[in-house]
Amino acid sequence: MPAALLETVGLCAFYGATQVLFGLDLKVGEGGVTTLLGANGAGKTTALRAVSGMVQTTGDIRFCGQSLAGWATEDIVRLGIAHVPQGRGTFVSQTVEENLKIGAMSRRDRAAISSDIERVYGYFPRLKERRKQQAGTLSGGEQQMLALARALMLRPKLMLLDEPSFGLAPLVVRDLFEILRTLNRAENVSMLLVEQNASLALDLADRAYLIETGRLVMTGAAQDLRNDENVRRAYLGY
Template structure:
């Protein structure tokens, strides 16, 4: 792997008096899938929101060597960071196509947008079938496909995926993870937050385990899959 595309050092986040992230540090290298795993409330989603700039934080965030603290939230997409949020967050009163076009709002290469739409339709054929349908009327799995596609339309260099399997049927979960794996094989760098730790570790290169806002373990994903503590706490074995 090459040098880190994302470097997080001593990241702290407070929600009022609640200390949600307590000095966490980690990095993501170009071309990797890196997972953050842990129980509910461990700080996984907060970490992604801090990287996106949705929540204020202290500490150091560097993307491709650039200090993200000096980059406004809305400008981080233009730098190459896109997030598919927890709960999907589609625009319910807009069509599938309009949602996808919103994903590309920061782009200047308008001639390339059509081919990227086609790429999304190739990855997610259901999106092409539903192109004129209001996003709010899609099934949960279809909304998740749309949320990922919308993030891809920003043409990111780093894709932040927050709980892509949440609330979905096992068959849809398998499809989503196959596509995440395919995106990575095609060169996409991905930071994945996922409650389904087993699925996440199976497609990741490395992973960090969060507990109560702290990184308590890090290793190659394949090693964590076989770690007794991880198996007992997060894999149900």
């Protein structure tokens, strides 16, 4: 495993007085893809939100060796951590292109932003066709593309992906994961991936964690989890 880009140590998270995560130690390698598996309500989304500074946490979160404890979400994002939330969070009354510009809000290099918009359209040609359209009028798959595209405008080192396949047709999902693979291989974007479709996630990932009710129950190389009897029965369904 290469040097860790993101590392959490004893990460606990709280919604008010309710504790949701109990001492998670997670790692995402430089250029690696880590996936979090687990049933609904296990705390996967919360783990991503914790990294983005959107919930109250204890324990440490280190990114490139720097501690993020107590950082505001905006500042964490500006380090190059792009969070694509579940349900996508696109700006529905803004146009596709405006959404992309919002994604680049933390950058000031105008020329590079314009060329990045074109580069991102290269991945998602459908978005280019609909660049002047309000994001709310896009189909579910297109909106998911837009959410990814917007995240890319940040030029992220790390992407936090929350259920990217949620609610999409199988063919669209396959395309989407192909793009994720390309981003990871060609652009060296590291990923922390939460995904219901464990089989797809394990294909893409090099490292995997299994979470149950906010605690780690299994850690290892993606391949090892894939071959584990219990994981196979519970999450892969064969």
